Structures are given as C-alpha cells and as structure tokens.
Amino acid sequence: MDTFACDSVFFADVRGSMVDLVQAVGRALRTTPDSGKVATIVVPVLLAAGESGENLLTSKAYDGLAKVLLALRAHDEAAVERLALPQSETRPEREPRHSGELEEVRSAGGEERLLSFSSERDPAVIAAFVRTRVLEPEREEFRRGLEELTAYRKAFGDVKVPYAYRAPSGHRLGVWVADQRRYKAAAILDDKRIAELDALGMVWSAFDTAFTDNLVAVAGYAAELAPRDADGIVQPLVTIVTDNGGPFRSFRIEAFIATRPELRHIRTRVRTPGQNGSRERGFGSLKYEKLFLEEIPDALDLVRHAEDYRRDDNTVRPHEALAWNRPHDVHTGAADPLVPNFPEPENLPIA
Incomplete structure (x- = not known):
C-alpha cells in the first residue's frame, strides 16, 4: 500500500535493507497539505525469557526499534536527534478513556511524543538508548568507512572500490561504498556526507565510470593509429555505435567525442528498435x-x-x-x- 490515506505501519519483522525500511516508514508519513494526519509506526519488542523491558541499552530485543529510528532519521533528522536529549515525560492527568478510544500520547509540554512505550520508561534511559544505539553507531560507522576510503585512495590513487574489497583491517569497504551509492540514489544520504565523499572523488555510478574508462582506452588506441589526410588532419579511425539512451545523448559524451577527431559517434535512429535488433542478430x-x-x-x-x-x-x-x-x-x-x-x-x- 502506498497511499496518502495510510497512517500506520506495523513492523512484524524489521529485517531488510535500510532503503526498504526508509521507504516503509515513508508510506506512513506521506501526507497532503492541511490533512492533520498523525502517523503511527508500531515496532514489537519481543523479550527473551527472564529479560526485563528496562534493558534498553543492552538487550538485542531493541535492535529492530533502533533500525526503525534510524530509518525515521532519514525523514526527520532533527526529531530523532531530539530524542537523545533527556526530557521530562510526566503525563498530565486525563479523563479515563472509553473502551476502544485511541490514546493521544503527549509530553508534559503538550506536544505529541515521537516515541512511546506500552509502559513508562525513564526519559534519561530513552535518551541514552537513542544516543548509543541509534546515533553514535551510525555516525561511527560512517566515520570508519570514510577513514578506510581515504586510506584506499592513498594506496591506489582513486576510490573505485570493488564490491568484494575488504580493507586490511577487515572492514568491508566495497559493501560500504555500495551502500552509500544506494542511500544517495534513494535520497536518504544527507548533503554533508555527500560533500565529504565528493571531496574524496566518490564514484557515484560504477557503470558510468567503467564506460568512461573504456572510452578513454579506445580513444588512446585510436589516437596512436589514426590516419591523417594530406593536410595532416587526423581522420576518424574508430566508429562508436550506440543506441539513443540518455547516457549516449549527454553533453559529456558529445564533448568527449568532439575533442577527439580519431573517434566518430553514431547513434541509432530514435524509435527504430530494428536497428538494435540487427546488432543483436549479428552477435x-x-x-x-x-x-x-x-x-x-x-x-x-x-x-x-x-x-x-x-x-x-x-x-x-x-x-x-x-x-x-x-x-x-x-x-x-x-x-x-x-x-x-x-x-x-x-x-x-x-x-
């Protein structure tokens, strides 16, 4: 379901990628102007036998809640980070509720509470939970990935990290870099982190980079062997035939070809799948x-x-x-x- 009327999401299982979690949370948060909708996200906490619900800082039962809060942070960073500040959560007295009536949970200040439990929790413990199990680990993981990526660039001269690459420390740097690409594509990577990665020369599209590298290699080969006419002007040696996909119509590709007379670029005609079909038959x-x-x-x-x-x-x-x-x-x-x-x-x- 992906409609504006959806006002709640129940996480029966919090497994899955962060992108999936962010999108699931977003389904509850979608709204229309002046709708006044209040979204509810329910995360069950299943305690082991003999385990107390007060063990927020150490119990694995709260791992799912930490992941959902991290996904919510992608939509409202400031709101989640405010949870890391201890606040008084004493409820004002209220009239008994009628059976079946939804309870509106509010803080002492009157605003709706972002995080509530089925039983009361110490606000200081909640703040410590958000700080130590949501914000700090995520920030530390990003800092570590950034440090490993800096070391990789120093060792290899670029940041084109293969997916299976592990740093000498054992850090799965290739997976981490791929995750940053997915987060950016899903618009959940904040601008500050994008700027830090860009400063290292982050390759946001491995496909585009591979295509460019191959194009440069072809141009180098053609430049060495390209013939010249009687006036010494370089003549095209290699003809690059592509379809009309967006990457091949981009200014970057055309500018690259224009500065290399040894190359010629031919695109298939628009809406002529038969041309692509003839090439496929050739292969x-x-x-x-x-x-x-x-x-x-x-x-x-x-x-x-x-x-x-x-x-x-x-x-x-x-x-x-x-x-x-x-x-x-x-x-x-x-x-x-x-x-x-x-x-x-x-x-x-x-x-």
Missing part, C-alpha cells in the same frame, strides 16, 4: 556460427576467432540486406547497398 551469428563451434582455451584465442568472423562477415559474405553486397564494399563506396552486384541474374538452387 547471435557470431556466437552460433563461430564461437560455439569449438572450445576456445583463452582470451587471446577468443580475440582471434572474433577477428576472423569480423573479416569474413565484412569482406567475404554477401548480405541480403545490402542487395547481396559486402559491408566493406558498401562502407568504402565501392558498392551501392540498393543495387545488386551480380554480373548477371542468377537463380540459386532450391535444394
């Missing part, structure tokens, strides 16, 4: 007609097989879509893709 032909026919022992042999197929496909095999011309002849202008290049009409045998 299928490569696999089933060449690569899957025999065992390929290593990457170098794979490159040789792919190059053999590329050469045959471009210079030997006639293509029906090119009026039975060869792609190399059409690309170099030696053949017209609309005019068959047969010396005379020929009827191929049916069987």
Whole structure:
C-alpha cells in the first residue's frame, strides 16, 4: 500500500535493507497539505525469557526499534536527534478513556511524543538508548568507512572500490561504498556526507565510470593509429555505435567525442528498435556460427576467432540486406547497398 490515506505501519519483522525500511516508514508519513494526519509506526519488542523491558541499552530485543529510528532519521533528522536529549515525560492527568478510544500520547509540554512505550520508561534511559544505539553507531560507522576510503585512495590513487574489497583491517569497504551509492540514489544520504565523499572523488555510478574508462582506452588506441589526410588532419579511425539512451545523448559524451577527431559517434535512429535488433542478430551469428563451434582455451584465442568472423562477415559474405553486397564494399563506396552486384541474374538452387 502506498497511499496518502495510510497512517500506520506495523513492523512484524524489521529485517531488510535500510532503503526498504526508509521507504516503509515513508508510506506512513506521506501526507497532503492541511490533512492533520498523525502517523503511527508500531515496532514489537519481543523479550527473551527472564529479560526485563528496562534493558534498553543492552538487550538485542531493541535492535529492530533502533533500525526503525534510524530509518525515521532519514525523514526527520532533527526529531530523532531530539530524542537523545533527556526530557521530562510526566503525563498530565486525563479523563479515563472509553473502551476502544485511541490514546493521544503527549509530553508534559503538550506536544505529541515521537516515541512511546506500552509502559513508562525513564526519559534519561530513552535518551541514552537513542544516543548509543541509534546515533553514535551510525555516525561511527560512517566515520570508519570514510577513514578506510581515504586510506584506499592513498594506496591506489582513486576510490573505485570493488564490491568484494575488504580493507586490511577487515572492514568491508566495497559493501560500504555500495551502500552509500544506494542511500544517495534513494535520497536518504544527507548533503554533508555527500560533500565529504565528493571531496574524496566518490564514484557515484560504477557503470558510468567503467564506460568512461573504456572510452578513454579506445580513444588512446585510436589516437596512436589514426590516419591523417594530406593536410595532416587526423581522420576518424574508430566508429562508436550506440543506441539513443540518455547516457549516449549527454553533453559529456558529445564533448568527449568532439575533442577527439580519431573517434566518430553514431547513434541509432530514435524509435527504430530494428536497428538494435540487427546488432543483436549479428552477435547471435557470431556466437552460433563461430564461437560455439569449438572450445576456445583463452582470451587471446577468443580475440582471434572474433577477428576472423569480423573479416569474413565484412569482406567475404554477401548480405541480403545490402542487395547481396559486402559491408566493406558498401562502407568504402565501392558498392551501392540498393543495387545488386551480380554480373548477371542468377537463380540459386532450391535444394
């Protein structure tokens, strides 16, 4: 359920990622202007046999509550941090409630209480719980991750941390970095932390970075081998063909290509899935007609097989879509893709 009318969330189980918890809490908090809605978030605390409900600071039964408060902090940081300040929570006297009537829990000051228990708790203990089991561990974990990321940058020169990487201390830095990306994507990472990570050169999109790295490598290869015309002007050597996805229409990519004359960028036409389909069929032909026919022992042999197929496909095999011309002849202008290049009409045998 994800509607404005939803005014409560019951956490039967508080397992799951922090992003999931934040979104679940947000479902109760969603409101419309002047609605006056008061959201209720219920977190059961299941005590072990012989365990007292007063052990907020040590009992594992309160782990779920700590996680939900941390998720709530993503929506209202100031409200949760106010819980870490001891306050008097003495309730004013009130008239007995009728059966079935919801109790409106308020503090001595009259404002609605953010956190209430089924039985009274010492406000000082509640403040210590929020401080030691919600705020300080989370801050300490971020500080530790930041320190490990700084050390990684010093050792490797960047912060492109592989997901499986563990720091020498045992800290799962790769997982921590991935978590920061997810928190930012879900808009639950505060601006101060984003700024601290940006100062280290944080890579927010591993995919974009990998694409850029590969593009730079291709440009370096092309720059070394690109031909020049009679006036010494560099001619395109590598043509990069992409679809019309957002990353390939970005100013950054176009600016990169524009400063490298050895590269040419061609995008497929908008709303022409057939162009992408023809490329996918090409990869299928490569696999089933060449690569899957025999065992390929290593990457170098794979490159040789792919190059053999590329050469045959471009210079030997006639293509029906090119009026039975060869792609190399059409690309170099030696053949017209609309005019068959047969010396005379020929009827191929049916069987």
